[in-house]
Amino acid sequence: MPNIKSAIKRVKVSEKRRLRNASHKSALRTAVKNFETAAAGENVATAKEALIAASRKLDKAVTKGLIHKNAAARKKSRLAKRLNAISAQA
Numbered sequence: 001m002p003n004i005k006s007a008i009k010r011v012k013v014s015e016k017r018r019l020r021n022a023s024h025k026s027a028l029r030t031a032v033k034n035f036e037t038a039a040a041g042e043n044v045a046t047a048k049e050a051l052i053a054a055s056r057k058l059d060k061a062v063t064k065g066l067i068h069k070n071a072a073a074r075k076k077s078r079l080a081k082r083l084n085a086i087s088a089q090a
Contacts, residue, residue, distance in 0.1 A: 039082050
């Protein structure tokens with residue numbers, strides 16, 4: 001444990017941020033998983049709503065610095081591609 005006052009604060013702040021980031025990342029993964037299950041069930045309407053929610057979470061994760069913007073763009077693109085595939089089948 002650090003002795004210097006500023007170092008003690010850094011440890012506290014880092015831990016707080018780590019927990020917040022873990023929470024946001026978990027919610028992001030859940031949103032993507034919800035889309036995946038909706039897409040697997042081939043329910044286009046539900047999948048579309050889940051895609052919107054997942055895209056929103058991805059965009060927010062970029063602004064918060066959780067993931068890189070290109071990673072978010074890639075994930076959104078793949079999810080949209082999957083939605084288009086099930087929409088074409090239906």
